[in-house]
Amino acid sequence: MEKFGKSQSVKRVEDMRLVTGHGRYVDDIAPKDALHAYFLRSPVAHGEIVALDLDDAREMPGVHLIVTVDDLIAAGVKIGLGTTVVKNRDGSRGAKPERPILARGRVRHVGEAIAMIVADTLIAAKDAAEVIGLEIDDLPVHIDLAVGGDAIHPEAPENRAFDFGLGDEDAVKAAIDSAAHVVMAEVFDNRIIVNSMEPRGCFAEVTDGRLHLAFGGQGVWGLKDDLAKHFGLDKSKIRVTNPDVGGGFGMKGMRYPEYFVVAHAARVLGRPVRWMSDRTEAMLSDNAGRDLTTTARLAFDENHKIVAYHLDTVANMGAYNSAFAQPIQTELFAKVMMGTYDVQTAYMRCVGVFTNTTPVDAYRGAGRPEAIFVLERMMDEASRQLGVDPWALREKNFIAPDQFPYTSVTGVTYDVGEFAKVLNRAAQEADRDGFAARKAATEANGKLRGQGLCYYIESILGDTEETTKVEFVDGGALIYVGTQSNGQGHETVYAQFLADQTGIPADQITVVQGDSDQIAKGGGTGGSRSVTVQNTATLATVDVMINAFSVFLADNQGVDASAVSFDDERFRIAGSNLTPTMLEVVDLARDAGRDDLLAHTATIDLENRSFPNGAHVAEVEIDPATGVVTVDRYTVVDDFGNLMNPMLAEGQVHGGVAQGIGQALTEQVVFDEDGQLLTATFMDYGMPRADNMPMIAFSTEPTPSLNNPMGMKGCGEAGTVGALAAISNAVIDALWGLGVRHVEMPFTPHRIWQTIEAAKNNSEAA
Numbered sequence: 001m002e003k004f005g006k007s008q009s010v011k012r013v014e015d016m017r018l019v020t021g022h023g024r025y026v027d028d029i030a031p032k033d034a035l036h037a038y039f040l041r042s043p044v045a046h047g048e049i050v051a052l053d054l055d056d057a058r059e060m061p062g063v064h065l066i067v068t069v070d071d072l073i074a075a076g077v078k079i080g081l082g083t084t085v086v087k088n089r090d091g092s093r094g095a096k097p098e099r100p101i102l103a104r105g106r107v108r109h110v111g112e113a114i115a116m117i118v119a120d121t122l123i124a125a126k127d128a129a130e131v132i133g134l135e136i137d138d139l140p141v142h143i144d145l146a147v148g149g150d151a152i153h154p155e156a157p158e159n160r161a162f163d164f165g166l167g168d169e170d171a172v173k174a175a176i177d178s179a180a181h182v183v184m185a186e187v188f189d190n191r192i193i194v195n196s197m198e199p200r201g202c203f204a205e206v207t208d209g210r211l212h213l214a215f216g217g218q219g220v221w222g223l224k225d226d227l228a229k230h231f232g233l234d235k236s237k238i239r240v241t242n243p244d245v246g247g248g249f250g251m252k253g254m255r256y257p258e259y260f261v262v263a264h265a266a267r268v269l270g271r272p273v274r275w276m277s278d279r280t281e282a283m284l285s286d287n288a289g290r291d292l293t294t295t296a297r298l299a300f301d302e303n304h305k306i307v308a309y310h311l312d313t314v315a316n317m318g319a320y321n322s323a324f325a326q327p328i329q330t331e332l333f334a335k336v337m338m339g340t341y342d343v344q345t346a347y348m349r350c351v352g353v354f355t356n357t358t359p360v361d362a363y364r365g366a367g368r369p370e371a372i373f374v375l376e377r378m379m380d381e382a383s384r385q386l387g388v389d390p391w392a393l394r395e396k397n398f399i400a401p402d403q404f405p406y407t408s409v410t411g412v413t414y415d416v417g418e419f420a421k422v423l424n425r426a427a428q429e430a431d432r433d434g435f436a437a438r439k440a441a442t443e444a445n446g447k448l449r450g451q452g453l454c455y456y457i458e459s460i461l462g463d464t465e466e467t468t469k470v471e472f473v474d475g476g477a478l479i480y481v482g483t484q485s486n487g488q489g490h491e492t493v494y495a496q497f498l499a500d501q502t503g504i505p506a507d508q509i510t511v512v513q514g515d516s517d518q519i520a521k522g523g524g525t526g527g528s529r530s531v532t533v534q535n536t537a538t539l540a541t542v543d544v545m546i547n548a549f550s551v552f553l554a555d556n557q558g559v560d561a562s563a564v565s566f567d568d569e570r571f572r573i574a575g576s577n578l579t580p581t582m583l584e585v586v587d588l589a590r591d592a593g594r595d596d597l598l599a600h601t602a603t604i605d606l607e608n609r610s611f612p613n614g615a616h617v618a619e620v621e622i623d624p625a626t627g628v629v630t631v632d633r634y635t636v637v638d639d640f641g642n643l644m645n646p647m648l649a650e651g652q653v654h655g656g657v658a659q660g661i662g663q664a665l666t667e668q669v670v671f672d673e674d675g676q677l678l679t680a681t682f683m684d685y686g687m688p689r690a691d692n693m694p695m696i697a698f699s700t701e702p703t704p705s706l707n708n709p710m711g712m713k714g715c716g717e718a719g720t721v722g723a724l725a726a727i728s729n730a731v732i733d734a735l736w737g738l739g740v741r742h743v744e745m746p747f748t749p750h751r752i753w754q755t756i757e758a759a760k761n762n763s764e765a766a
Contacts, residue, residue: 009647013506014491023244026216027276030203034272035064037262038125040115040132041284042107045356045675046139046152049105049114053133057117060131062124065269067116067261069102077264078230079104081255083321086164086330094162094352097153099320099359101230101257107136108152108319109356110675111284116261118273141356141675145293145316152319152354161317161352164330166337166410172347175308179299183382187374188744189724191291191316191669192662193283193685194363196486198246200286201276202259204266212239213263216246218253219484219524220516226255227263242514248486249659250362251287253526254323258285283680288669289363291316292329292350292370298378304388306397309338309346311374317352318359325361326352332367334410335459339375340419340613341397346409356675364659365717366527368458369724376454376725380732390729391427394455395420405706412459414611415706422639422701423455426615429699430635438619448622449632450734454725457613460532460714463523464609468537469601470498470545472586476508479538482522483530484514488716489648490530497535497644501542502582503569521603528714531644533606536708540602548597549585556588608707612714614638616657616722618730627753629665629731635697636722641705641713649715650698656719657696662688664727668746686746739763 017023054066072079079101085094098104103114115132119125142149147158176182202215213227220240228235245252258275266273277285292315299308315329330350338346383390398419399406407413427433435451442449469480479498483490491511499506512518523529550564553571563574570579580588589597619633636653643649666686670678679685704711724745731747732740738759743751 007643012489012492025244026201026214029243030274031272034274035118036122036125037273037275038117039113040129042112044136045110045141047136050137051135056131057128060128062120063128065118069104084324086162086326088163089165094326095156097155101260109358113257118265143355143671143675145314156354159354161354164350166334167347169347172308172310175345176299179307180302181300183298183385185381187294187377189290189292189370190745192289192667194249194251196247199277199282202262203274204263205272210237214241217242218248221522223255224516230260240516242484245486249364250366280680287322287361288358291360294374296374296378298382306343311348313350315352317354318357320359322359322361328367333371335412336368336371336457338409340457342399344409364720369721372456372721373724380729416703418703422637423615425701426637430617448734450620450730452618452726452730454616454722456722457611458718458721460609461527462529465605466523466533466537467603468541470541471599477504478510478512480512480519481534483534484525493645528716532712532714537604540604541600544602545600610705610707610713612640612718616726618726620730622734624756627749629747631694634694637699637701639703640715641702642711652715653719657723660720660723664745665747
């Protein structure tokens with residue numbers, strides 16, 4: 001097999017296994033004798049549990065165990081799930097009500113788990129759930145995205161989860177009051193359901209006194225730590241694994257109640273227990289994404305330079321704080337609040353609200369798509385109100401290359417950036433000059449055409465520390481990594497990078513991931529961190545290997561260690577024609593009994609993050625007769641720094657854009673006034689389809705990062721960060737000539753048709 005080359009587009013080696021049905025997901029690998037778990041979930045959004053009669057259910061055929069919160073408490077299990085809260089404007093901390101593993105006395109959203117039934121078969125468990133005597137006294141339901149109403153939690157009066165602020169509000173107010181131009185708009189970011197291809201699931205077993213939990217997730221170490229805390233176990237008594245995982249997108253990065261209850265049942269019964277959610281169950285219980293409304297003010301001087309930015313956001317937390325929900329719309333949002341623009345006067349306030357809905361947490365981008373969506377919608381709104389070109393307005397306000405390193409108004413230091421260069425490349429790739437002709441041709445066919453631009457920047461997040469271990473075995477090497485593939489192609493890119501650095505053929509390298517027994521610590525996957533952080537750790541591990549093998553070779557050949565060098569493929573010894581490969585040196589070490597040279601490890605900490613950025617240009621056609629929005633052209637020019645595998649990076653952009661287009665055109669979670677989820681099946685929830693997707697033109701205009709040795713920048717979430725505003729701006733552009741000034745996502749045919757008809761009626765009335 002040909003050696004992978006640096007920055008070479010190499011096909012993913014795992015794809016043949018996955019697309020031919022040979023993937024091994026959690027439901028594939030559960031022990032054959034595992035019992036089946038099923039969760040009884042709340043049918044109402046808010047109420048007191050007044051009766052939970054389990055007697056008949058316990059007598060049902062095949063039932064082994066029914067678990068309630070009282071059973072967990074009696075077993076000494078810690079009930080409250082952990083969360084992260086933010087600091088309020090007054091210096092206090094955000095509300096931190098208990099989120100019980102199973103409902104304790106009260107239910108707070110439809111789908112909240114109340115009890116778990118364990119039986120020989122899934123059908124038997126479901127049958128037993130049917131005869132449970134559950135009575136709930138309804139309580140007032142709060143689903144409005146606003147502070148107020150009867151409190152869902154006593155710890156959160158008026159359902160206020162937090163009241164976060166960042167920046168100098170007085171200075172911003174003064175700048176806005178004295179500005180030559182002020183643009184204001186309200187921007188709604190609709191709630192979505194993640195809908196990973198593989199729903200959540202797990203199994204647990206106890207082997208030789210150790211608890212093993214396998215689940216579909218984005219890393220194993222956080223859950224291992226939590227299992228130890230909740231069960232009072234020493235970490236050495238716990239093993240957590242991730243097999244193949246069919247999509248995560250942030251949603252699977254959290255610790256959910258089901259995992260702990262399944263683990264408890266396996267410990268009680270001494271039998272393996274498995275659980276896999278069905279699609280509606282996932283829609284009712286998976287963390288949702290987005291769901292916030294922002295009132296924004298953008299102020300300009302007489303030369304159209306931005307002088308101030310003010311945001312006032314209300315964000316839905318759902319019924320409970322999920323793991324990272326509070327920081328997402330506050331601290332993470334703030335990372336890129338001012339985007340790529342040179343503005344040092346800005347203020348954001350964000351109020352979190354508890355509602356009787358499914359909890360909300362990370363979804364591809366986690367706070368950064370939300371921030372860029374608002375900002376880039378405002379830049380387009382400003383360009384229209386100011387009567388200036390939207391591309392020129394952005395370029396006028398960009399941070400200039402000579403201003404780097406640049407510390408933003410929210411305290412984030414960008415290392416490098418050439419935003420105008422990327423924007424100009426995007427204009428060429430998108431054939432901006434030809435847009436007028438395309439628009440005229442579309443209008444000649446009785447349709448509308450609009451072009452939308454979004455310039456985004458992303459802050460790579462997640463754990464800054466990572467470890468790589470390389471172990472040599474007969475026939476090649478194993479590379480142990482602390483991240484977890486959810487479909488990104490890690491098995492390819494990690495082997496590719498190690499091959500590039502060592503000369504070991506890539507087909508002789510096996511990537512080992514997702515096993516807390518195999519590698520002591522890892523940061524998991526999230527925040528577009530994986531390739532940048534993991535490969536930096538691999539680079540450090542390769543240095544350890546080269547140094548160790550150089551010393552060994554020097555001793556073996558009777559020369560000084562300084563005489564030995566390595567050129568990424570072979571060791572070379574000054575004054576000798578000996579040029580062994582790394583695997584040949586490994587064989588020499590093995591023959592010499594040097595087992596200490598067969599495994600090498602290094603841990604790194606990337607204190608400074610990288611900042612991928614780029615321009616998305618969307619063109620849409622709208623049929624006024626039907627309201628159907630078609631994304632006709634889509635162009636992306638990204639600055640991802642140096643790329644390891646351009647084809648994999650492009651694939652990540654395609655996936656991110658698809659999720660952004662889905663939210664923009666079709667996806668929205670809908671609850672009725674009683675908190676019932678009306679979009680709980682694929683018949684009701686508008687998943688994007690193939691015919692919603694355009695061909696995507698992808699190019700890169702790299703400015704290597706200074707914050708890691710390879711000059712890389714993450715790419716996993718960038719597509720989604722740029723897509724929302726690009727599509728929204730294109731739709732508004734298409735409708736602007738009709739007098740339409742505002743439309744909210746998703747741009748469904750019915751909503752767009754109604755908007756067009758209303759605009760026609762207003763025009764006729766005028």
